[in-house]
Amino acid sequence: MCGGIGSRFWPYSRQDKPKQFIDFFGTGRSLLQMTFDRIVSIVDPANIIIVTNAQYTSLIREQLPELAPDQILQEPARRNTAPCIAWATYHILARDPEASILVTPSDHLITREREFEQSILRGFEFIESHDALLTLGIRPTRPETGYGYIQIGKEVEAGINKVKTFTEKPDRSLAEVFVESGEFFWNSGMFLWKGKAIKEALERYASDITRIFDAGKMLFATEAENEFVSTNFPACMSISIDYAVMEKADNVYVECVEFGWNDLGTWSTLYDNSPRNRDGNVTQNCRVLAYSSKGNIFAVPDDKLVVVDGLQDYIIADSGDVLLICPKSEEQRIKLMVNDVKEKYGDKYL
């Protein structure tokens, strides 16, 4: 899944080059490329399907020249994850009715690749032998209030449990209870299932969506697929797979994993999880001279020099034609600021 616009990281993440396409850590590989690298050791590259917004197709071809054109599904409109997953499911099943599927965002960080690989292989094993929708739950390492949590139920195999409940982002004290209990895991947005299993679940819980795709069911994985989807996809309602299916289905399981995961969802979680300089700032790969300044996170173009004096706990993000300076504690206001920018200047700076 590679169609998001990453607005919480504006202006570092921009509409024409969102977060997943950025070399976030200065390693020479974007988050999308890192995701691809992580998966090719598990999945035949020819079987990797990228669902994206049509406007990012050329960026994807540039960053992943290994892909054939028909491995990129181009959404004509943004409709959240349920329609995205539904389309990919119809496409994959048309190619292989017995396919097992790993669904993953393209803009998360995973630091322990071997544990990731083992978890995925273990999950595939489970879904091959169970009629299961399997979600990956991350063992929490802190009382994070920015994530959804999954409460685990009965263990059915080592490390795999029935899901008891999905919960929204908790407040701080509730998050502390969650972490302490050992029963709650972070909802990673990564899933494993048989194509057949998710299609059945979509038909049962999201028939508004499957009805749209069923109208062209003979066209998937043919030359007519794109035209059909271009015309009909926008009619899908915009809804997440969690809300449309996972919170309703009764065959939902969670694999409890630990592999150094971070969804890179907010500046503060990025700051909290990044190595700090001696002076207490996170500078990623940029050049910063800091005087009487700590607790800041900097994201500016390579080769740009930032000289900062007397600044504590700020986000400093520069994307060439936009500079944002904002206290980390106020980062939830960034979305409102982006709205103000849009109102005042149109799309120019988004």
Place this chain on the structure above:
Amino acid sequence: MCGGIGSRFWPYSRQDKPKQFIDFFGTGRSLLQMTFDRIVSIVDPANIIIVTNAQYTSLIREQLPELAPDQILQEPARRNTAPCIAWATYHILARDPEASILVTPSDHLITREREFEQSILRGFEFIESHDALLTLGIRPTRPETGYGYIQIGKEVEAGINKVKTFTEKPDRSLAEVFVESGEFFWNSGMFLWKGKAIKEALERYASDITRIFDAGKMLFATEAENEFVSTNFPACMSISIDYAVMEKADNVYVECVEFGWNDLGTWSTLYDNSPRNRDGNVTQNCRVLAYSSKGNIFAVPDDKLVVVDGLQDYIIADSGDVLLICPKSEEQRIKLMVNDVKEKYGDKYL
């Protein structure tokens, strides 16, 4: 005089494009161009001589295409104002032994052009009939601690006085006494004199410099001038005209003027003298969305958007590859920061 590097405004002012070449107020004209515009109503454009560092010649030709090549004197090295003025004096006297000269920096702001014009014409009148070195003293409007002051002596004509003393930058309480007394005027660095008068004064008080120029006295305003100066100018000591001549000569007068002058010497004086937005920030011509932020001064490229939250009394200056964020109260540290930058990265960001 157009050879300065404007380091106090780093990084807005850069070694390869200092302050005088910048369109400071977004009017479409740089400070140099504004200075030129102000003077052509008084002086025949063919008689305007620009003394600059050789590295800025192409910038000057670009900004002032009206000038003939021989109107630009290219210093091969930086030696402060006395050698600069000495060279121009020798050059001008070779063209016209009776010349009257206005010496002016190219990077000051003057808002009341008619008063400026009248003051200059009045000054020319005075030096035509007196053996005088005339400096322009600005009637102070606030107890500025960043300027040198001139104490006036006896009035010799309306608005023109003998100079009693030159004083260095005073502290705050002394500056208040100065302003209250009515006897002290800001030293503007603008001068009017006959070429002959300043040459005599230089010969008397700065003979180390005139001796160097005298060795080639037949060469000024000939094709051999440039080569002679290239070779010999670097041997001049680096010294200001104030220190070398004005503080020593006994025929020094001051014309007391008021024409909306600002030397644009520091961010704080620029802030204090610029119109503020409704939100209390000085944004010049740049696009700023400010939240819970006031007292800041922004200098960023045209067309760049700055979104700022929770920042009080800062300088935010962006020059493409350098971003500076510094409290206004700490601006005297900028020079030290520039040193650190130089030590760490060489000339790249200067």
